[in-house]
Amino acid sequence: MSTTHRIALIPGDGIGQEVIPPATAVLDAVGRRHGISFAYDEFDWSCERHAHEGAMMPADGLDRIRTHDAILLGAVGWPGVPDHVSLWGLLIPIRRAFAQYVNLRPIAVLEGVPSPLSGARPGEVDFVVVRENAEGEYSEIGGRMNRGLPSELAVQEAVFTRAGVARIADYAFTLAESRRKHVTSATKSNGIVHTMPFWDEVVGERAAAHPGVELRSEHIDALAAKLVLQPQNFDVIVASNLFGDILSDLAAAVAGSIGIAPSGNLNPEREFPSMFEPVHGSAPDIAGKDLANPLGAIWSASMLLDHLGHPEAGAEVLDAVRAQLAEGRVRTRDMGGTAGTAEFTRALLERL
Template sequence: MKHFNLAVFPADGIGPEVIAASQQVLRKLEQLHGGVRFACREFDWSSAYYHKTGAMMPADGLQQLEAGGFDALLMGPVGSPAIPDHITLWGLLLTIRQGFDQYVNLRPMRLLTGVATPLRNPGQHPINMVCIRENSEGEYAGVGGRLHQGKAWEVAIQSIVFTRSATERVMRFAFDYAQQHGHRLVTNVTKSNSMQHNMVFWDEVFQQVAAQYPTVATDQQLVDSMTARMVSQPETVDVFVASNLFGDILSDLGAALTGSMGLAPSANLNPERQYPSLFQAIHGSAFSLVGKNVANPIASIWSVQMMLAFLGETQLAAQLMHAIETVLREQCVRTRDLGGTSSTTEMTKAVCQALETAAR
């Protein structure tokens, strides 16, 4: 019997609904495969927790998670219209990402059969992109400050920080990922024409790391033209590696191109497994949908699939991915974001039924 200990954060908005759906899928996998158990311990760290305590998580939150011996963290969306976004982001998600050295943000963007894309002639432009986003520093390093607040001469400084060690390791991950998963091309996303110090450094490190992978093709794209390429020639994009900010923006564009933010998963990885990794749908908390049972749970369920793969449960991960693909391909159950009227409950049930059918 394999036991996995999961820390679960329902978090904000529709988070409790999509996380409940994800846990239902985990229970179905337990039922169908008697050799695995997922012990889930829920934490109430969230915007509601902030309203009660003045913080998004306890001061010793990271220590609590370390002491808990968790194999992975599963989180719902974080954010509330009643709290400034920088407070909710830095108070919970970025604290965990940086504290647990989750330096890879892995975001697959794949147009699945049965899902509509806003692009014309989608058959001519298949989409199967993977964003490898540097997740620990760059534009989100948190270095800077404000002086003379409220004065006419107020100054705000936000410094972008690239270190050789962090830049090298995320680029190595991108090349290793490409080799391990059969991808043919790694694209370096940059802005070195205008950012003559940090992005020129980024490009130089990319070239040095690429030289160690002579069998993997590479190219380079300025981030602004990368947005156009993803729309007009998505079939030319395979794996791309980008800084924290660039990867964040481009992967949201990729989610829109592949049909819906409700289908977009992510993994925040510590590849060395010194700390637990975190898995989370990239859509927002969507407070306007709360309590209506209409949120698409697939992004969170797909994040669970990525978690299973990272934990070494490759068979379970493959079965869950097949179930997701089956439900979307058959088009019988569609949530509102996909043009249908099905509920969160119905979509989750359809995924569970697809798992059952495949297991017979």
């Protein structure tokens, strides 16, 4: 029986517009073999739209995509539009309105993509960062006073709730049960005296419900160092919004290229659509030059397949990616090759 999924496409800015077509081409190719079809609705929500319309998306934007099965996003950001405007005008409203409280970022050193770390070898470094995606340090509570005066001040409040910490911890422990049964919790309870001890307490409480999973807490500064020195020692890392954001980008660099790093903004209960996007930015310096690495978007599409209940199709995409990189014949420039976006995509589609 054939299954059809409606996907909202938001190519966004810069190379986001160049990596979404390869991702959808891969989805269509693997879908044909598995009896899955995709109906795409594309939206021009972007910094370019902001420049013309004064908003990243229309007032009813969330309602337009609320009933889609998933969202595939390219990248957002462009010179002339401050980053906080583009982020809070599009990505964060989607994440919060659709309760996408899990930001999932798999990290792996792949054969054919050398890590800058000599000890990070393919097959040995394979972990997942589970980032809390809806509260924490990225709250809207706070403000600024006395702008432009010597007494000017800014206050930004971090918000941690028992429900928010418990649900992200439960997700991390459940994920670890299907992997190597080890969770590392990022904290800073020796210096941040209220929210981080609270985080530690709730994570510890949730660990009791998963007795088969080992829990270790690490202060964020030491954890960042260990992620560089011993990346092979990690399985699942669970972290607050800010800590998870920083750690996952660091981890992508450890893996050899931020251009290959995917992410999923998940609503695990599936009450709302989840959103999948490559970690890389809009890269204005290479936009329009056929230089973008489409792997981050393609890997994100694989995660989309997993989330929609098609793990075999998702695995086939990753198998093809791994095989192409291991062969080493067709790679983009950020991975040491000479192929452009289109050439790399054609080779991958032929392999699929």
